[in-house]
Amino acid sequence: MTTLIDAGLVAAHNDKLASGLQADYDALGSMLARRGRDIEALTALAQRFAVAVPSWGVGTGGTRFARFPGRGEPRNVFEKLDDCAAINQLTRATPSVSLHFPWDRPTDANELRQQADALGLAFDAVNSNTFQDQQSQEHTYKYGSLTATSSATRAQAVAHNIDCIELGRALGSKALTVWVGDGANFPGQHNLRGALERYLDSMCSIYAALPDDWNVFIEHKLFEPAFYATTIADWGTSFACATALGPKAKCLVDLGHHAPNTNIEMIVARLAQFGKLGGFHFNDSKYGDDDLDSGSINPFQLFLVFNELADAALREGPSFAPAYMLDQSHNVTDPIESLMSSAVEVQRAYVQAALVDRAELAALQEANDVLSCAQALKAAFRTDVSPILAMARVRAGGAADPVACYRESGYRDRAAANRPAKAGASGSGIV
Ligand code: AFD
Numbered sequence: 014m015t016t017l018i019d020a021g022l023v024a025a026h027n028d029k030l031a032s033g034l035q036a037d038y039d040a041l042g043s044m045l046a047r048r049g050r051d052i053e054a055l056t057a058l059a060q061r062f063a064v065a066v067p068s069w070g071v072g073t074g075g076t077r078f079a080r081f082p083g084r085g086e087p088r089n090v091f092e093k094l095d096d097c098a099a100i101n102q103l104t105r106a107t108p109s110v111s112l113h114f115p116w117d118r119p120t121d122a123n124e125l126r127q128q129a130d131a132l133g134l135a136f137d138a139v140n141s142n143t144f145q146d147q148q149s150q151e152h153t154y155k156y157g158s159l160t161a162t163s164s165a166t167r168a169q170a171v172a173h174n175i176d177c178i179e180l181g182r183a184l185g186s187k188a189l190t191v192w193v194g195d196g197a198n199f200p201g202q203h204n205l206r207g208a209l210e211r212y213l214d215s216m217c218s219i220y221a222a223l224p225d226d227w228n229v230f231i232e233h234k235l236f237e238p239a240f241y242a243t244t245i246a247d248w249g250t251s252f253a254c255a256t257a258l259g260p261k262a263k264c265l266v267d268l269g270h271h272a273p274n275t276n277i278e279m280i281v282a283r284l285a286q287f288g289k290l291g292g293f294h295f296n297d298s299k300y301g302d303d304d305l306d307s308g309s310i311n312p313f314q315l316f317l318v319f320n321e322l323a324d325a326a327l328r329e330g331p332s333f334a335p336a337y338m339l340d341q342s343h344n345v346t347d348p349i350e351s352l353m354s355s356a357v358e359v360q361r362a363y364v365q366a367a368l369v370d371r372a373e374l375a376a377l378q379e380a381n382d383v384l385s386c387a388q389a390l391k392a393a394f395r396t397d398v399s400p401i402l403a404m405a406r407v408r409a410g411g412a413a414d415p416v417a418c419y420r421e422s423g424y425r426d427r428a429a430a431n432r433p434a435k436a437g438a439s440g441s442g443i444v
């Protein structure tokens with residue numbers, strides 16, 4: 014595997030932290046042993062965790078007011094892959110990349126696949142883009158894409174999605190994620206039911222083009238860019254559409270795409286119960302800002318989502334495997350640092366959820382011992398599993414402290430030197 018950060022530098026970084034980490038790991042191990050938990054089993058579990066990195070996340074993001082570019086931003090899909098590989102090299106938790114077309118469209122899919130292989134990366138779900146007009150595109154998406162009143166516009170949007178499936182197939186992906194910004198900004202702008210009928214009609218054509226072993230993920234979003242009535246605004250609409258389309262259609266939960274205070278873990282439980290939980294876009298949100306770093310605002314919510322996932326995994330068995338992806342916009346941080354720390358935050362929630370003794374919790378629920386139920390979850394959430402995560406990384410060849418190691422490596426300085434800014438180059442960071 015090609016490594017972008019010198020392995021000797023990572024080893025020296027780990028050596029520096031080794032004795033402290035071992036001491037913390039041993040202390041946590043003793044504490045967990047008193048609770049009847051084996052730290053080694055939890056470390057092995059942490060090593061099995063993986064979350065995909067969004068190709069668009071390695072560029073600096075922006076708001077609708079401005080974008081302040083960072084140094085050494087990737088200018089094409091190959092440079093994006095390099096950044097994704099650096100993230101995985103240090104975290105060992107992000108072995109795949111979710112591409113976005115046409116931003117990441119390769120001239121030669123084989124070449125891109127080989128480059129990903131060389132970097133030890135695979136491709137997760139591919140994403141279509143009908144929320145922007147693309148160069149030399151015949152029909153505008155100004156008034157919608159899959160729901161447009163113009164049948165020619167709908168046909169163009171369908172053809173783009175089918176093209177994404179073909180590209181994804183050549184790259185080894187197994188799913189297409191469809192998020193559309195379609196909707197209305199004014200009451201009366203469109204017929205609410207008619208728009209969804211057109212959406213379903215368009216999605217039927219996309220569904221028909223899916224290979225047998227593929228899924229299509231429907232991503233809902235409460236609002237923006239349609240500020241009055243978004244066509245796929247909520248999990249109910251997403252679920253109804255996924256059900257109407259068939260078994261290969263599932264729902265994708267982007268954590269940031271809900272109203273503040275929404276009980277997202279309950280949505281997760283519902284979708285899992287009815288076999289329609291396709292995957293996640295992890296991020297965090299305070300108001301309507303749907304792309305803050307995972308776990309930066311409400312880590313307890315992230316934990317509760319994984320608590321439901323742990324429950325579902327137990328009930329459903331190994332067939333239960335929702336796709337985990339990050340989807341964030343990094344406006345004021347180095348995107349590589351944000352993606353590394355976010356991957357670790359999601360992995361942290363995964364391990365913390367595994368600390369819940371599910372049989373004990375079920376017994377407490379059965380007995381209506383409400384306070385103890387709540388405390389069982391809080392005890393898991395309060396446990397600092399950082400030494401487990403660090404040990405899992407170090408043993409897999411990653412960094413004890415990924416952000417510190419990345420800074421020590423001078424990766425960004427090298428990128429800044431090797432990647433002079435190129436106007437309109439990247440298509441990354443737009444969310
Ligand atoms: C959007 C959605 C969706 C989309 C992405 C594009 O979350 O996942 O593909 O951002 O940048 O808000």
Ligand code: MN
Pocket residue numbers: 192232267294340
């Ligand atoms: Mn998303």
Ligand code: MN
Pocket residue numbers: 267269270303304340444
């Ligand atoms: Mn979003």
